[in-house]
Amino acid sequence: MRALLVLSLPALMLATAATPPPVPEAWDRSPPRATDAWVRLNPVPGRPSAGYLALSGGGQPDRLTGASAPGVRIEMHDMSMAGGIMRMAKLDALPVPAGAAIRFAPGGKHLMIFGLAASAKTLPITLRFASGGTVTVTAAVRAAGDAPAATPDPHAGHHD
Numbered sequence: 001m002r003a004l005l006v007l008s009l010p011a012l013m014l015a016t017a018a019t020p021p022p023v024p025e026a027w028d029r030s031p032p033r034a035t036d037a038w039v040r041l042n043p044v045p046g047r048p049s050a051g052y053l054a055l056s057g058g059g060q061p062d063r064l065t066g067a068s069a070p071g072v073r074i075e076m077h078d079m080s081m082a083g084g085i086m087r088m089a090k091l092d093a094l095p096v097p098a099g100a101a102i103r104f105a106p107g108g109k110h111l112m113i114f115g116l117a118a119s120a121k122t123l124p125i126t127l128r129f130a131s132g133g134t135v136t137v138t139a140a141v142r143a144a145g146d147a148p149a150a151t152p153d154p155h156a157g158h159h160d
């Protein structure tokens with residue numbers, strides 16, 4: 001009887017993983033997902049570049065605690081306008097509620113990428129979560145002139 005119980009738990013988890021839609025929330029262990037990642041290469045050598053992506057929360061609430069990629073250092077930043085002044089703040093962690101849709105986009109949250117080579121075409125960015133999980137997404141690196149210029153470069157005078 002005891003053995004049967006122990007066996008039935010993984011079987012149940014397997015079953016819920018195979019049938020996505022009506023999963024009870026407590027059983028939904030789907031990890032967060034990252035898509036649409038791209039990097040706006042800073043035209044000024046030595047200046048940090050900005051990375052953007054769309055983050056979808058997983059089945060359970062989590063916290064984004066950092067990002068990394070080979071050969072570079074990455075910080076999480078948030079930008080906001082206050083009284084006509086653009087402010088940039090470093091984020092140590094970002095809550096990612098279950099099922100949340102979070103955008104890192106020009107004018108708002110972004111990844112600050114230090115040491116990116118001007119010749120880089122793609123960058124595999126790994127996001128770390130408080131749960132211990134990681135998600136890696138490959139960002140397309142765009143030269144400043146190729147990137148959609150929705151807002152003026154937020155990093156022009158900020159990072160020395």
Ligand SMILES: [Cu+2]
Pocket residue numbers: 077088110111112155
């Ligand atoms: Cu920044």
